[in-house]
Amino acid sequence: MKSSLLDRTFQISLILKGIDGLLEIFGGVLLLAVTPGQIGAVVRALTLHELAEDPTDLIAGALVHSAGALTMSASLLAAVYLLAHGLVKVVLVWAVLRDHLWAFPWMIAFLLLFIALQTYRIWGSFTWAHLALTLFDAFVAWLTWHEYRVHRKRRRRLSPTKPSRPPRRL
Template sequence: MHQVFELSIAAKALFALVETLSGIGVFLVRAEWVQTLARWLTASELNEDPADALARWTLHLAEGFSVSTQHFWALYLFSHGAVKLLALGALVSGARWGYPLSIVVLCGFIALQMHRFVLTHSVLMLGLTVFDLAVIWLIWREYRSLPQTRGG
């Protein structure tokens, strides 16, 4: 299980780095650019088949990419990634306090993800939550297996 823990921490760190960089990228991209790109990408397919489900879905997502949605995702991705990188850094460095901190941080993001799920019914939020729950379980197992220190 220790190797699964280490692998999950490495995966979380990689995802956290990608999230942080993606948050910066999403903030810099204008909503109009996303909509224009989606129209360009789907134009030929919709000319061929106006009922194409994937093209329609892509356009629907792009049209829903408002400035408020952009700001939510930029802030969410950046903060989610940056905070996880800090908490995971504490785990990697062997800091005992990093284990409960990581669990608390992930629980906070689960609460945010579930709030967002209630508002949007996004399956992505459910997927992130399941992954975070699995990582919390692995962190808890690893924390409990650490040797006890004097006074606690």
């Protein structure tokens, strides 16, 4: 029962990671297709009502400020980051869901790298969203490590043992 609950949790976590990867790819493509000026106009239109109601709204004000400061090079960098990150995530999630044993260590390494980057960002400016994302990634990394061990053990049991050669005599 415990194993099947962990298996289902692992599957759901991977599917969420895959959906996140697809959204990152979509966001990267969108950033390539839209100019920073267009992004600024959309953000201003979306926050207009909120800022008219409360001109000191921190979130709306920060969004307008960030969108206004967005440059073409920053937009391109963000697009490349999102496309690369999303593509790697989707490929690894697909390979792990297909039980490709090689993908498990890569998935763990990828998650640990981004946990380190997210931890650095948390030290710079704490947000609950970054903390939640970091904890979720740590949980998925642990689940991936657990499943990797289970799959390796299962493959060892199922694979025929190779006969050992007798030692050579000189």
